[in-house]
Amino acid sequence: MPALPVQPRDAFLASRPAVLAKGPLAILLVEDGKAVERTVQHHLDLGFRHILLMSDQPQDLPETMAGRVTQLSHDCRRPAAHVNAVNAVIRAVAPGTWLYYAFNAEFLFFPFCETRSVGEMLAFHTEERRPAMLTYVIDLYAPDLKAAPDAVDPDNAMFDRAGYYALGRRGADGQVRERQLDFHGGLRWRYEEFLPADRRRIDRIALFQAAPGLTVTADHRFSVEEYNTYSCPWHHNLTAAIASFRVAKALVTNPGSRERIGDMTWRHSHRFDWSSQQLMDLGLMEPGQWF
Structure with missing residues:
Protein backbone atom coordinates (compact mmCIF):
# COMPACT_ATOMS: atom_id res chain seq x y z
CA MET A 1 0.00 0.00 0.00
CA ALA A 105 -6.95 2.67 17.91
CA GLU A 106 -9.93 4.75 19.06
CA PHE A 107 -13.36 4.28 17.49
CA LEU A 108 -16.33 6.63 17.72
CA PHE A 109 -19.80 5.26 18.37
CA PHE A 110 -23.03 7.23 18.63
CA PRO A 111 -26.66 6.08 18.92
CA PHE A 112 -27.81 4.21 15.80
CA CYS A 113 -24.48 4.80 14.02
CA GLU A 114 -24.93 1.60 12.02
CA THR A 115 -27.81 3.15 10.04
CA ARG A 116 -27.34 6.92 10.46
CA SER A 117 -24.39 9.11 9.56
CA VAL A 118 -22.44 11.37 11.86
CA GLY A 119 -23.72 14.31 9.81
CA GLU A 120 -27.33 13.36 10.50
CA MET A 121 -26.62 12.99 14.19
CA LEU A 122 -24.87 16.35 14.45
CA ALA A 123 -27.63 18.08 12.48
CA PHE A 124 -30.10 16.95 15.15
CA HIS A 125 -27.72 18.00 17.93
CA THR A 126 -27.39 21.44 16.33
CA GLU A 127 -31.17 21.80 16.23
CA GLU A 128 -31.13 21.29 19.99
CA ARG A 129 -28.79 24.30 20.22
CA ARG A 130 -25.89 22.23 21.46
CA PRO A 131 -22.41 23.33 20.25
CA ALA A 132 -20.58 20.30 21.66
CA MET A 133 -21.17 16.68 22.65
CA LEU A 134 -19.92 14.69 25.61
CA THR A 135 -18.23 11.41 24.77
CA TYR A 136 -17.25 8.66 27.20
CA VAL A 137 -13.94 6.95 26.47
CA ILE A 138 -14.61 3.24 26.99
CA ASP A 139 -11.40 1.27 27.43
CA LEU A 140 -10.91 -1.79 25.23
CA TYR A 141 -8.27 -4.43 25.91
CA ALA A 142 -7.12 -7.80 24.68
CA PRO A 143 -8.36 -10.83 26.65
CA ASP A 144 -4.97 -12.54 26.33
CA LEU A 145 -1.85 -10.41 26.71
CA LYS A 146 0.35 -13.30 25.69
CA ALA A 147 -1.39 -13.54 22.34
CA ALA A 148 -1.59 -9.74 21.99
CA PRO A 149 1.25 -8.26 24.06
CA ASP A 150 0.44 -4.74 22.87
CA ALA A 151 -3.10 -5.19 24.35
CA VAL A 152 -4.67 -4.39 20.96
CA ASP A 153 -6.96 -7.13 19.66
CA PRO A 154 -9.96 -5.64 17.82
CA ASP A 155 -11.42 -9.01 16.84
CA ASN A 156 -11.57 -10.22 20.45
CA ALA A 157 -11.81 -6.93 22.31
CA MET A 158 -13.08 -6.81 25.88
CA PHE A 159 -14.39 -3.90 27.95
CA ASP A 160 -15.75 -3.29 31.44
CA ARG A 161 -19.53 -3.50 31.70
CA ALA A 162 -19.56 -2.16 35.29
CA GLY A 163 -17.55 0.11 37.55
CA TYR A 164 -18.43 3.51 36.10
CA TYR A 165 -19.34 6.51 38.23
CA ALA A 166 -19.47 10.32 38.18
CA LEU A 167 -18.47 13.03 40.63
CA GLY A 168 -19.49 16.67 40.73
CA ARG A 169 -16.97 18.95 39.07
CA ARG A 170 -15.68 21.98 40.94
CA GLY A 171 -14.10 25.01 39.37
CA ALA A 172 -11.05 26.94 40.52
CA ASP A 173 -13.31 28.89 42.88
CA GLY A 174 -14.38 25.69 44.63
CA GLN A 175 -17.96 25.94 43.38
CA VAL A 176 -19.72 23.06 41.64
CA ARG A 177 -19.93 23.59 37.90
CA GLU A 178 -23.48 23.51 36.56
CA ARG A 179 -24.22 20.46 34.36
CA GLN A 180 -20.62 19.25 34.53
CA LEU A 181 -19.41 15.97 35.98
CA ASP A 182 -16.13 14.09 36.14
CA PHE A 183 -16.68 10.53 34.90
CA HIS A 184 -14.54 7.57 35.91
CA GLY A 185 -14.29 3.85 35.19
CA GLY A 186 -12.61 1.26 33.01
CA LEU A 187 -8.87 0.67 33.10
CA ARG A 188 -8.25 4.21 34.35
CA TRP A 189 -10.19 3.32 37.50
CA ARG A 190 -8.92 -0.25 37.98
CA TYR A 191 -5.28 0.76 37.46
CA GLU A 192 -5.47 4.29 38.78
CA GLU A 193 -2.19 3.90 40.70
CA PHE A 194 -0.37 3.93 37.35
CA LEU A 195 -2.07 7.07 36.04
CA PRO A 196 -1.63 10.70 37.15
CA ALA A 197 -4.73 12.15 38.79
CA ASP A 198 -5.39 14.47 35.85
CA ARG A 199 -5.61 11.49 33.43
CA ARG A 200 -8.12 9.32 35.28
CA ARG A 201 -11.31 10.80 33.82
CA ILE A 202 -13.05 9.06 30.93
CA ASP A 203 -15.06 12.05 29.69
CA ARG A 204 -13.92 13.94 26.60
CA ILE A 205 -15.64 16.65 24.57
CA ALA A 206 -14.63 15.04 21.30
CA LEU A 207 -17.34 16.51 19.04
CA PHE A 208 -17.72 20.27 18.92
CA GLN A 209 -18.34 23.29 16.71
CA ALA A 210 -15.46 25.62 15.95
CA ALA A 211 -15.86 29.14 17.32
CA PRO A 212 -13.67 32.26 17.39
CA GLY A 213 -11.23 32.11 20.27
CA LEU A 214 -12.24 28.59 21.29
CA THR A 215 -9.40 26.41 22.58
CA VAL A 216 -9.10 22.86 23.90
CA THR A 217 -7.16 22.16 27.08
CA ALA A 218 -4.71 19.39 27.96
CA ASP A 219 -7.41 17.62 30.01
CA HIS A 220 -9.83 17.44 27.05
CA ARG A 221 -12.06 20.33 28.10
CA PHE A 222 -12.70 23.66 26.39
CA SER A 223 -12.23 27.30 27.20
CA VAL A 224 -15.99 27.92 26.85
CA GLU A 225 -17.72 26.36 29.86
CA GLU A 226 -20.95 25.52 28.04
CA TYR A 227 -18.97 23.20 25.79
CA ASN A 228 -18.06 21.14 28.87
CA THR A 229 -21.64 20.43 29.94
CA TYR A 230 -23.27 17.03 29.49
CA SER A 231 -26.71 18.38 28.52
CA CYS A 232 -28.79 21.52 28.17
CA PRO A 233 -30.87 22.74 31.17
CA TRP A 234 -34.16 21.42 29.79
CA HIS A 235 -33.66 17.73 28.97
CA HIS A 236 -31.11 15.01 28.31
CA ASN A 237 -29.11 15.34 25.12
CA LEU A 238 -27.27 12.91 22.91
CA THR A 239 -23.96 11.57 24.10
CA ALA A 240 -21.47 9.36 22.28
CA ALA A 241 -18.71 6.92 23.16
CA ILE A 242 -15.16 6.31 22.00
CA ALA A 243 -14.06 2.68 22.24
CA SER A 244 -10.34 3.02 22.89
CA PHE A 245 -7.29 0.78 23.20
CA ARG A 246 -5.17 3.80 24.17
CA VAL A 247 -4.94 3.22 27.93
CA ALA A 248 -4.41 -0.53 27.50
CA LYS A 249 -1.50 0.17 25.15
CA ALA A 250 0.04 2.57 27.63
CA LEU A 251 -0.29 0.19 30.58
CA VAL A 252 1.57 -2.64 28.82
CA THR A 253 4.23 -0.27 27.48
CA ASN A 254 5.11 2.06 30.34
CA PRO A 255 7.95 0.82 32.60
CA GLY A 256 6.03 1.54 35.80
CA SER A 257 3.13 -0.76 34.94
CA ARG A 258 4.10 -3.28 32.27
CA GLU A 259 5.73 -5.78 34.63
CA ARG A 260 2.81 -5.67 37.09
CA ILE A 261 -0.06 -6.40 34.73
CA GLY A 262 -0.45 -10.01 33.69
CA ASP A 263 -4.14 -10.03 32.76
CA MET A 264 -6.54 -7.12 32.28
CA THR A 265 -9.71 -9.18 32.50
CA TRP A 266 -11.81 -9.36 35.69
CA ARG A 267 -15.29 -10.49 36.70
CA HIS A 268 -16.96 -7.57 34.88
CA SER A 269 -15.08 -7.98 31.59
CA HIS A 270 -17.41 -8.44 28.63
CA ARG A 271 -16.92 -9.10 24.93
CA PHE A 272 -17.25 -5.91 22.88
CA ASP A 273 -19.55 -6.48 19.92
CA TRP A 274 -18.83 -3.21 18.09
CA SER A 275 -22.43 -2.02 18.23
CA SER A 276 -24.07 1.17 19.43
CA GLN A 277 -26.95 -0.82 20.95
CA GLN A 278 -24.61 -2.62 23.34
CA LEU A 279 -23.29 0.71 24.61
CA MET A 280 -26.78 2.18 24.97
CA ASP A 281 -28.05 -0.92 26.79
CA LEU A 282 -25.31 -0.48 29.38
CA GLY A 283 -25.93 3.25 29.75
CA LEU A 284 -22.57 4.17 28.25
CA MET A 285 -24.15 6.63 25.85
CA GLU A 286 -27.48 8.43 25.67
CA PRO A 287 -29.83 8.82 22.66
CA GLY A 288 -31.60 11.75 24.30
CA GLN A 289 -34.58 12.84 22.20
CA TRP A 290 -33.22 11.21 19.04
CA PHE A 291 -35.12 8.10 18.07
Missing part, protein backbone atom coordinates in the same frame (compact mmCIF):
# COMPACT_ATOMS: atom_id res chain seq x y z
CA PRO A 2 1.36 3.47 -0.84
CA ALA A 3 2.09 5.92 1.93
CA LEU A 4 0.05 9.10 2.05
CA PRO A 5 2.29 12.10 1.45
CA VAL A 6 2.92 14.14 4.58
CA GLN A 7 2.12 17.82 4.18
CA PRO A 8 3.30 20.63 6.50
CA ARG A 9 0.42 21.16 8.88
CA ASP A 10 0.54 24.91 9.26
CA ALA A 11 1.03 25.61 5.56
CA PHE A 12 -1.86 23.31 4.63
CA LEU A 13 -4.23 24.89 7.15
CA ALA A 14 -3.20 28.42 6.17
CA SER A 15 -4.08 27.70 2.53
CA ARG A 16 -7.73 27.11 3.53
CA PRO A 17 -8.19 24.16 1.14
CA ALA A 18 -11.64 23.16 -0.08
CA VAL A 19 -11.67 20.02 2.08
CA LEU A 20 -11.98 22.25 5.16
CA ALA A 21 -14.95 24.19 3.82
CA LYS A 22 -17.61 21.97 5.34
CA GLY A 23 -17.78 19.51 8.21
CA PRO A 24 -17.98 17.24 9.96
CA LEU A 25 -14.21 16.82 9.89
CA ALA A 26 -12.21 14.31 11.92
CA ILE A 27 -8.76 14.93 13.39
CA LEU A 28 -6.97 11.64 14.08
CA LEU A 29 -3.67 11.76 15.93
CA VAL A 30 -1.34 8.82 15.25
CA GLU A 31 0.77 7.98 18.31
CA ASP A 32 2.05 4.63 17.03
CA GLY A 33 1.36 2.14 14.26
CA LYS A 34 -1.48 0.27 15.99
CA ALA A 35 -4.74 -0.15 14.03
CA VAL A 36 -4.21 3.03 11.99
CA GLU A 37 -5.96 1.84 8.83
CA ARG A 38 -8.83 0.34 10.83
CA THR A 39 -9.25 3.60 12.75
CA VAL A 40 -9.35 5.66 9.56
CA GLN A 41 -11.78 3.28 7.83
CA HIS A 42 -14.12 3.24 10.82
CA HIS A 43 -14.45 7.02 10.79
CA LEU A 44 -14.83 7.20 7.02
CA ASP A 45 -17.67 4.69 7.32
CA LEU A 46 -19.37 6.94 9.88
CA GLY A 47 -19.61 9.67 7.27
CA PHE A 48 -16.96 12.24 8.13
CA ARG A 49 -16.41 14.38 5.04
CA HIS A 50 -12.66 14.48 5.46
CA ILE A 51 -10.04 13.18 7.87
CA LEU A 52 -6.93 15.08 8.91
CA LEU A 53 -4.44 12.40 9.89
CA MET A 54 -1.81 13.92 12.17
CA SER A 55 1.51 12.06 12.26
CA ASP A 56 5.24 12.60 11.91
CA GLN A 57 5.58 9.37 9.92
CA PRO A 58 3.99 8.52 6.53
CA GLN A 59 1.11 6.09 6.94
CA ASP A 60 0.49 3.25 4.51
CA LEU A 61 -3.17 3.43 3.57
CA PRO A 62 -5.19 2.17 0.57
CA GLU A 63 -5.35 4.48 -2.43
CA THR A 64 -9.15 4.49 -2.09
CA MET A 65 -8.78 6.62 1.04
CA ALA A 66 -6.64 9.30 -0.58
CA GLY A 67 -9.52 11.54 -1.62
CA ARG A 68 -10.92 11.79 1.91
CA VAL A 69 -7.74 11.69 4.00
CA THR A 70 -4.96 14.27 4.27
CA GLN A 71 -1.86 13.50 6.32
CA LEU A 72 -0.34 16.47 8.14
CA SER A 73 2.97 16.60 9.97
CA HIS A 74 2.60 16.65 13.74
CA ASP A 75 4.49 15.03 16.61
CA CYS A 76 1.76 13.09 18.41
CA ARG A 77 4.08 11.48 20.93
CA ARG A 78 4.75 14.58 22.99
CA PRO A 79 2.57 15.31 26.05
CA ALA A 80 -0.84 16.86 25.30
CA ALA A 81 -0.13 16.63 21.58
CA HIS A 82 -3.81 17.12 20.81
CA VAL A 83 -3.86 20.69 22.13
CA ASN A 84 -1.75 22.34 19.46
CA ALA A 85 -3.21 20.21 16.67
CA VAL A 86 -6.88 20.73 17.51
CA ASN A 87 -6.50 24.43 18.21
CA ALA A 88 -4.74 24.93 14.89
CA VAL A 89 -7.67 23.32 13.04
CA ILE A 90 -10.20 25.38 15.01
CA ARG A 91 -8.51 28.55 13.80
CA ALA A 92 -8.41 27.32 10.20
CA VAL A 93 -12.06 26.38 9.68
CA ALA A 94 -15.19 28.49 9.52
CA PRO A 95 -17.05 29.12 12.78
CA GLY A 96 -19.78 26.53 13.26
CA THR A 97 -17.86 23.72 11.55
CA TRP A 98 -18.30 20.44 13.40
CA LEU A 99 -14.99 18.84 14.38
CA TYR A 100 -14.04 15.58 16.07
CA TYR A 101 -10.71 14.46 17.45
CA ALA A 102 -9.33 11.15 18.65
CA PHE A 103 -6.22 8.99 18.49
CA ASN A 104 -5.35 5.86 16.53
